[in-house]
Amino acid sequence: MSQTTGGGAIWAVVVTFARPRVLDSMLGALGRQTRRPDHVLVVDNGSDPEVARVAAAQGAEYVDSGDNIGPAGGNALGLSVLLPRAADDDWILFVDDDDEPVDDTLLHRLESFGREVSYSDPLVAGVGIAGSTYRRQLGVFRRFEDDELCETVDLDVIFGGSLPMYSAGVLRRVGGFDARLFWGFEEAELGLRLRGLGYRLCAPGPLFLHARQVAGTAGLASRTLRTPTDKAAWRRYYSVRNSTVLARRYGGPLASTVAGVGGAAKGALTLARSHRPLGEIILPARGAVDAYRGRLGRRVDPGTNDKVSA
Template identity: 30%
Template sequence: MTAIKPMSPRPRVAVVIVTRNRPQELRRLLLQLEHQSLPPSDVIVVDNGDCPLTARLCIDAAVLHLRSEANLGGAGGFALGSLMALARGAEWLWLWDDDGWPREADCLAWLLDRQRQGGAAIVSPLVLDAENAALCAFPFRLGGRRLLARMDIQRRPVIQGQVHLFNGALMPAATFHRFGMPDTRLFIRGDEVDFMLRVMRGGGRVETLTGATACHPSGMKEAKPVLGGLLLAAVPPDELRRGMMFRNRAHVARLHHRWAMLGIDVLRYGAYFLARRQPDWAGFRHWIASTGLGLRGRLGGPAVTAAAANPPPAAAPALKATVHHHA
């Protein structure tokens, strides 16, 4: 893409970053933001962690540091940061996970130019694998095929109806006023899908501008092929993320009537956990329990989810006192 001259008057673009105890990744992102040809007017860092280096980085970069005493997850962090950005007068919000960064100095300018021309509710850059820029960090479904190669995807200047949030997604303030904030109850792993589907169901357009690119660790490291590669099962490395993702997938399927996806998940995760030499029954039971929480709308952060999954035993019925009257 060709360079774009900075727009006048300067647009009020607020960057919202959610971080948790990853100062090196945050430093890299803040440095790349400083090199944008169209500098953002505001940078807000929502800190879900307890690393003192995070505050120091924000002071050195002269950006707003919002330290949360509670871990709000990605969903709560983006909701908090976005509300703060709107309260400070932002006209556009540029949302970033702390482990992503823009590749081009003109990334923001290109995204903003596209949003102004087309009026989409969300415009996202193409998110590339941080370790291999020839591949995308997340697949696209195009023409009935699952595509990862950057060259194949960039044959289309714009991809409608698919974005990978929140890795550099640009949104006008009106998107949040119209469709609301990320659902804080989802905490992590699924809030971005729910937000995208909510926007689309409400009539908003979402699109990926393939000429503008960002980097992020590949999501394919968690993708496990099943049924001879016919399906991929996303399996995060730790139990918390697995439980949140399984639960939130079921919630999103129920809320947005994506019953076919839920049916496919039965095959997907049934095959992953059980179609092996030594079936993982504990893993499959965890998937069933987490999926059940999502279908019943039992949402919230880790503490709430644990309480819902392991309710306290019912109290014994109270004994009725009997008063004997003696003549």
């Protein structure tokens, strides 16, 4: 995967943690795309020599974050490495290591869409395969109905894992991911910040619908995105905390109450019904409290209930 410094390049950031086989598969999938990224940077949150070996074998640049800084921190680090090299009309692509493109033409079709919509509207800051809108009054995300997914779909948020590509020039002006979020909703924070500044985020409706069909989620009736009931307790901590942070920054007067108090209560009830230990049941409430107190960063280690720092 060779580096290109001229306009129109795609610079890809792939954040990974302790799964070199998954990374190897993803890098192989990117290499099979009919429109391959011009340069791929692997950000290793696990300081794993095998990850470094895989990146080198696949022709990708490698950077060791030195610690687990989460997807938010990893994407922010990757952007800081690549953005100085990119031209304003290049794209910065953010790739989850376990969400491979569904076919080998997907990146080509998404780039073509992105070039088309940004040519007609210079305020288009990013494109992706899927996303949602944000109900600011309540601080919740609304799911598009299938019949809304036609032609160009305007979004408030481009989902992670949906090949989100952002204009390098726009990110240079407004900044990238908030590394302090650590895990979850970092793409939502960036999207809402861009939208608040007047930029557009778009998805090609047919590709959006096709992605649902492949995932088996087409036809769902719910208009509000909900947290899966089997989500791990540490994930609920970050979901409640970061969704409350978003509500305080971008929502209406009631939004932080709905996200914080409502999210904490629902999360705790779900965990209690699953007969989880008390230390896990209280994590959603801790997330809400930390959001109100501005305590961001890595506070709970993934897979554990231990506080990392005071």
